Amino acid sequence: MKATGIIVEYNPFHNGHDFHVHESKKQTEADCMIGVMSGHFLQRGEPALLSKWYRTEMALRSGVDLIVELPYVYATQQADTFAAGAVAILNQLQVASICFGSEDGRIEPFQRAVQLTDSSQPSEHVKSLLKEGYSYPKAMSLALQTTEDSIDLSQPNNILGYAYVKAIIDQHTGITPHTIKRTQAHYHDIELPTTPIASATSIRKSLHTQSSIEEISPYVPASTTRLLEDYVTTYGRFHDWEQYFTLLKYKLLTMTPRQLADIYEMEEGIEYRLLDASKRASTFAEFMSLVKTKRYTWTRIQRMCVHILTHTMKEEMKPFLHVDAPPYVRVLGMTKKGQEYLRLIKKKIEVPLVTKISKKQADTILRLDLKATSVYGMSLPEPLRSQFSMQDFTTPPIILS
Amino acid sequence: MKATGIIVEYNPFHNGHDFHVHESKKQTEADCMIGVMSGHFLQRGEPALLSKWYRTEMALRSGVDLIVELPYVYATQQADTFAAGAVAILNQLQVASICFGSEDGRIEPFQRAVQLTDSSQPSEHVKSLLKEGYSYPKAMSLALQTTEDSIDLSQPNNILGYAYVKAIIDQHTGITPHTIKRTQAHYHDIELPTTPIASATSIRKSLHTQSSIEEISPYVPASTTRLLEDYVTTYGRFHDWEQYFTLLKYKLLTMTPRQLADIYEMEEGIEYRLLDASKRASTFAEFMSLVKTKRYTWTRIQRMCVHILTHTMKEEMKPFLHVDAPPYVRVLGMTKKGQEYLRLIKKKIEVPLVTKISKKQADTILRLDLKATSVYGMSLPEPLRSQFSMQDFTTPPIILS
Numbered sequence: 001m002k003a004t005g006i007i008v009e010y011n012p013f014h015n016g017h018d019f020h021v022h023e024s025k026k027q028t029e030a031d032c033m034i035g036v037m038s039g040h041f042l043q044r045g046e047p048a049l050l051s052k053w054y055r056t057e058m059a060l061r062s063g064v065d066l067i068v069e070l071p072y073v074y075a076t077q078q079a080d081t082f083a084a085g086a087v088a089i090l091n092q093l094q095v096a097s098i099c100f101g102s103e104d105g106r107i108e109p110f111q112r113a114v115q116l117t118d119s120s121q122p123s124e125h126v127k128s129l130l131k132e133g134y135s136y137p138k139a140m141s142l143a144l145q146t147t148e149d150s151i152d153l154s155q156p157n158n159i160l161g162y163a164y165v166k167a168i169i170d171q172h173t174g175i176t177p178h179t180i181k182r183t184q185a186h187y188h189d190i191e192l193p194t195t196p197i198a199s200a201t202s203i204r205k206s207l208h209t210q211s212s213i214e215e216i217s218p219y220v221p222a223s224t225t226r227l228l229e230d231y232v233t234t235y236g237r238f239h240d241w242e243q244y245f246t247l248l249k250y251k252l253l254t255m256t257p258r259q260l261a262d263i264y265e266m267e268e269g270i271e272y273r274l275l276d277a278s279k280r281a282s283t284f285a286e287f288m289s290l291v292k293t294k295r296y297t298w299t300r301i302q303r304m305c306v307h308i309l310t311h312t313m314k315e316e317m318k319p320f321l322h323v324d325a326p327p328y329v330r331v332l333g334m335t336k337k338g339q340e341y342l343r344l345i346k347k348k349i350e351v352p353l354v355t356k357i358s359k360k361q362a363d364t365i366l367r368l369d370l371k372a373t374s375v376y377g378m379s380l381p382e383p384l385r386s387q388f389s390m391q392d393f394t395t396p397p398i399i400l401s
Numbered sequence: 402m403k404a405t406g407i408i409v410e411y412n413p414f415h416n417g418h419d420f421h422v423h424e425s426k427k428q429t430e431a432d433c434m435i436g437v438m439s440g441h442f443l444q445r446g447e448p449a450l451l452s453k454w455y456r457t458e459m460a461l462r463s464g465v466d467l468i469v470e471l472p473y474v475y476a477t478q479q480a481d482t483f484a485a486g487a488v489a490i491l492n493q494l495q496v497a498s499i500c501f502g503s504e505d506g507r508i509e510p511f512q513r514a515v516q517l518t519d520s521s522q523p524s525e526h527v528k529s530l531l532k533e534g535y536s537y538p539k540a541m542s543l544a545l546q547t548t549e550d551s552i553d554l555s556q557p558n559n560i561l562g563y564a565y566v567k568a569i570i571d572q573h574t575g576i577t578p579h580t581i582k583r584t585q586a587h588y589h590d591i592e593l594p595t596t597p598i599a600s601a602t603s604i605r606k607s608l609h610t611q612s613s614i615e616e617i618s619p620y621v622p623a624s625t626t627r628l629l630e631d632y633v634t635t636y637g638r639f640h641d642w643e644q645y646f647t648l649l650k651y652k653l654l655t656m657t658p659r660q661l662a663d664i665y666e667m668e669e670g671i672e673y674r675l676l677d678a679s680k681r682a683s684t685f686a687e688f689m690s691l692v693k694t695k696r697y698t699w700t701r702i703q704r705m706c707v708h709i710l711t712h713t714m715k716e717e718m719k720p721f722l723h724v725d726a727p728p729y730v731r732v733l734g735m736t737k738k739g740q741e742y743l744r745l746i747k748k749k750i751e752v753p754l755v756t757k758i759s760k761k762q763a764d765t766i767l768r769l770d771l772k773a774t775s776v777y778g779m780s781l782p783e784p785l786r787s788q789f790s791m792q793d794f795t796t797p798p799i800i801l802s
Contacts, residue, residue, distance in 0.1 A: 246779070247651050253775045253790070254652070254712035279775075279790060282783035311655035374654045374680075378647070382683035389654070389680060 001341050004030035004097045005090030005175070007070070007083070007164065009038045011049050011204065012228060013058035014220045016101075016183065016197045021063040023180050024099035032341040034093055035064045036086045037332065038075035039369055040376035041310070043082050045302025047239040047376055049204055050231045051388075053395055056333040060400045061223035066338030068093065069330040072368040073320040076306050078136075083163030084171070084323035091173045092329050094345045098175050100164050103155040105181025110158075110165040113144055113151055117166075135297060157182060167323070192219065207238055235380055241302075243379035245284040248309050252278035255308075264307040264317045270296065274304070310375050312368060327365040330354040333398030355397050366392070402742050405431035405498045406491030406576070407465070408484070408565065410439045412450050412605065413629060414459035415621045417502075417584065417598045422464040424581050425500035433742040435467045435494055436460050437487045438733065439476035440770055441777035442711070444483050446703025448640040448777055450605055451632045452789075454796055457734040461801045462624035467739030469494065470731040473769040474721040477707050479537075484564030485572070485724035492574045493730050495746045499576050501565050504556040506582025511559075511566040514545055514552055518567075536698060558583060568724075593620065609641055636781055642703075644780035646685040649710050653679035656709075665708040665718045671697065675705070711776050713769060728766040731755040734799030756798050767793070 004024055010017060025033050037059065039052045048055065056067040074085025090098055104110070117126070129139035141153035151158045165177045183197050192202050198219035206216050213232070217225045231238070252260070252275055260271040273291050281287035291301055306312075320327070328351050334342065346353055354361060362370055370392050377388030405425055411418060426434050438460065440453045449456065457468040475486025491499055505511070518527070530540035542554035552559050566578045584598050593603050599620035607617050614633070618626045632639070653661070653676055661672040674692050682688035692702055707713075721728070729752050735743065747754055755762060763771055771793050778789030 247648070250648050250651070250776070250779050251655070253772065253779075254710075280787065282787050309655075371654065375651070378651050378654075386681065386683050 001031040001344060002029065003032040003034050003093065003095045003341060003345075004028040004099055004178075005034045005036065005093065005095035006064070006099060007086040007090070007160075008035045008059070009042050009048070009200075010035075010055045010059055011042060011200055012055065012207075012220065013062060013224050014198060014200060014203055016199070017059075018062050018221055019183060019197070020099075020101050020180060021059075024178065025063065027180065028097040028099055028176075028178055030097065032065045032337055033063060034066045034068070034090065034095055034338070034341075035059050036070045036089045037067050038070045039072060040372050041072065041076050041306045043075060043077070043079075043303075044299045045076065045304070045306045046241060047244060047306075047379070049207065049238045049240075050228070050235075051376075051391070052332055053391070053398060054227050054231050057398055057400075058221075058224050058227050060333050060335055060338075060398060061227075062221050064335075064338075066093075066334045066342060067332045069332050069369065071320075071327060071330070072310070072312070072372045073317060073327070074323070076303055076312075078300070078303075079159050079163040080166070081321060081323065083160060084167040085320070085326060087164060087167035087171060087173065087175070088323050089326045089329055091171060091175060092326060092349050092351060094348055095175060097178055098164060098168060099178040099180060100157070100161050101182045102151075102157045102161040102179045103182060104151045104158055104161070105179060107165075107177055107179050109149060109151040110161050110177065110179065111169075112149075113153070113162055114166045114169055116144065171323075192216070208240055235384060239376065239379055241284040241305075244309055244375075245281075245287065247375075247378060248284070248287075248305060249278045249281070251308055251311070260308070262313050262315070263304070264312045264314050265300070265304045266307075266314075270301075270304070274308070310368070310372055316368065325351050328352040328354050328361070330366075330369075331397045333400070335400045339399065357393055362393070402432040402745060403430065404433040404435050404494065404496045404742060404746075405429040405500055405579075406435045406437065406488075406494065406496035407500060408471070408487040408491070408561075409436045409460070410443050410449070410601075411436075411456045411460055412443060412601055413456065413608075413621065414463060414625045415599060415601060415604055417600070418460075419463050419622055420584060420598070421500075421502050421581060422460075425579065426464065428581065429498040429500055429577075429579055431498065433466045433738055434464060435469070435491065435496055435739070435742075436465045437469050437471045437490045439471045440473060441773050442473065442477050442707045444476060444478070444480075444704075445700040446477065446705070446707045447642060448645060448707075448780075450608065450639045450641075451629070451636075452777075452792070453733055454792070454799060455628050455632050458799055458801075459622075459625050459628050461734050461736055461739075461799060462628075463622050465736075465739075467494075467735045467743060468733045470733050470770065472721075472728060472731070473711070473713070473773045474718060474728070475724070477704055477713075479701070479704075480560050480564040481567070482722060482724065484561060485568040486721070486727060488565060488568035488572060488574065488576070489724050489727045490730055492572060492576060493727060493750050493752060495749055496576060498579055499565060499569060500579040500581060501558070501562050502583045503552075503558045503562040503580045504583060505552045505559055505562070506580060508566075508578055508580045510550060510552040511562050511578065511580065512570075513550075514554070514563055515567045515570055517545065572724075593617070608639055636785060640777065640780055642685040642706075645710055645776075646682075646688065648776075648779060649685070649688075649706060650679045650682070652709055652712070661709070663714050663716070664705070665713045665715050666701070666705045667708075667715075671702075671705070675709070711769070711773055717769065726752050729753040729755050729762070731767075731770075732798045734801070736801045740800065758794055763794070 040048050042048055059067050070086055074082055125143045126139045129142055144150045144153055153159055168175045168177050192198050203216045213228045257271050277287050277290035281290055373392050374389040377385050380388055441449050443449055460468050471487055475483055526544045527540045530543055545551040545554055554560055562580055569576045569578050593599050604617045614629045658672050678688050678691035682691055774793050775790040778786050781789055
């Protein structure tokens with residue numbers, strides 16, 4: 001069986017994702033589609049709209065055969081660590097190809113860009129641009145613009161694509177990278193379009209502001225609509241940052257600047273901005289507008305906030321920053337075909353394959369993921385909150401026949 | 402002018418307190434009554450029913466001339482440190498007498514008990530009782546029961562009285578201790594009585610469960626009734642532990658056992674109980690019932706929880722455990738007479754006299770009190786919450802003419 005890996009968040013799963021799954025499968029001639037999916041906190045430093053189990057089922061009902069979790073230590077990182085973690089997991093799962101969506105749509109420019117930035121010359125160029133005050137993505141983009149037929153690395157999916165190809169090469173995986181041009185919807189679009197493909201951003205915005213699942217149903221598979229409805233029935237609402245702002249504010253007010261400086265991604269100076277803003281703001285939106293500076297991207301600040309919220313410290317993240325083997329491969333769900341594939345290759349997986357959590361795993365390698373689930377569940381009322389925090393233990397992998 | 406000090410929490414001020422203020426004034430022939438009062442978290446490890454400013458006004462309207470704050474570092478401690486801090490502050494304020502309520506009602510047995518426990522013999526006796534597994538108050542009580550005409554140190558107000566007299570002697574203050582027998586109500590009574598004196602416990606219970614101020618009005622001065630009503634109108638409700646349980650649960654779930662071990666009063670072993678209980682409990686009451694063991698008193702566990710809630714660490718409290726001079730004397734309110742008294746003696750105060758908070762004080766000596774106020778305000782909805790956290794800066798001492 002030939003497997004293709006995709007790196008996803010499905011927040012929520014929509015028609016664009018559906019297209020990507022099926023087109024990837026066709027282009028790579030795969031028998032089995034494997035998704036490595038972020039857990040409850042996402043790369044842009046946000047809580048997921050709904051739980052990882054619901055998002056897993058959405059994927060399984062739309063053509064993905066196996067969903068494994070991208071651990072917190074990778075999922076809440078900037079592009080390079082995020083990509084390296086995801087590729088390392090897919091490599092453990094013996095995928096032949098990885099296929100990602102991009103604004104560009106051609107794989108060669110990505111491969112060329114990785115080769116170029118691998119030599120010392122452009123790297124120095126990037127360094128000098130960073131010294132001039134450009135952000136990392138912007139500096140990379142400027143450096144690459146001097147080459148012919150280059151990809152635009154200011155585009156969010158191109159940035160990730162570049163990081164995937166780089167990780168595939170750096171980790172000597174032998175995986176073949178593929179890319180598919182994203183159709184119509186732009187990553188940051190906030191309005192719903194008239195075509196069946198809408199951006200996840202516009203879908204989320206609609207779900208948060210209108211709380212109307214009906215309005216977004218033209219843009220998502222019927223199974224997604226049903227699962228979104230079921231989630232609201234069960235948990236009352238979708239998750240967003242505002243629901244966690246009380247906890248973030250409380251956490252900040254009980255921390256000294258020195259304690260805050262130990263939080264992952266915290267850099268000198270910004271901790272005072274965060275502490276000050278937390279005292280003055282009464283909503284997360286207000287807080288962000290007070291904290292935002294030209295020096296840091298929005299997503300970078302949001303990621304810092306996620307690490308504060310979960311109290312994730314520099315020393316806890318350090319072991320994962322140089323990605324070698326992932327700490328584990330955790331199965332969230334699979335179809336019969338995914339199950340069959342896993343049975344065939346599981347002896348080749350060099351790290352623990354987690355389907356049921358042991359006490360030892362809960363205290364060690366899975367600790368940050370379990371904590372992320374508990375913190376994520378804090379936005380729910382009791383008794384749902386206490387039940388939710390146990391779900392990592394009580395929910396077996398979803399199996400779809 | 403002759404001043405008498407009283408050590409109070411006024412949670413809330415009731416007729417028994419009113420009796421105590423006036424009887425103390427009469428017995429000690431005082432011109433000026435000075436109360437040192439706990440801030441937002443109390444000795445039994447609980448949030449106060451209502452803010453320290455409201456409780457200050459209750460006192461000023463019922464015969465107390467000056468209210469100063471008992472800092473967090475003393476207010477949330479077991480009897481000996483609580484008493485030592487309070488006595489040190491009253492000593493700075495040049496009181497001639499301290500008059501406390503007790504179950505016993507005679508001062509000589511307290512003085513004798515302090516002398517007895519000061520010698521090495523009973524101290525060894527106490528030590529051996531502690532080794533047998535008795536709690537500190539119980540061991541003290543048993544040791545003293547072997548002496549004639551002894552006070553019952555299992556009674557909560559006798560315990561505090563003993564600690565006041567001990568501090569008065571240990572600190573070489575020259576203050577004369579007095580005590581007044583508490584009338585009728587017992588400290589732990591939970592039902593409202595038919596006489597005009599009810600315990601603060603029964604009054605609080607009534608306010609929390611019935612939310613009926615009318616029901617408790619026979620037991621409190623009219624000014625207290627009015628201030629309680631005003632508080633509910635302004636802030637929506639009184640404060641209790643249940644309102645902070647979400648924050649406590651969240652705090653615990655984002656701490657490792659090692660981080661928890663650094664919290665003040667945390668002892669080896671109990672941190673695991675606390676972490677485990679926080680995962681299983683959905684209310685504070687349930688949490689406490691899961692944590693409670695014979696080894697620790699209820700109030701001791703509640704105090705631990707206050708320190709977790711405010712994230713107060715061992716290293717922060719250490720400098721205050723040997724009480725010498727208090728870090729500051731902070732005025733919360735005064736009558737014209739209290740103001741006059743303060744003007745007369747203020748040159749004799751050896752520590753900062755705080756009426757308006759400076760930036761430096763906010764960052765240093767007052768830091769824990771300001772944090773306590775902010776955490777206390779977290780139970781309120783926005784925008785009250787943000788306003789409340791600034792009240793230490795925006796509220797000048799209450800002056801009653």
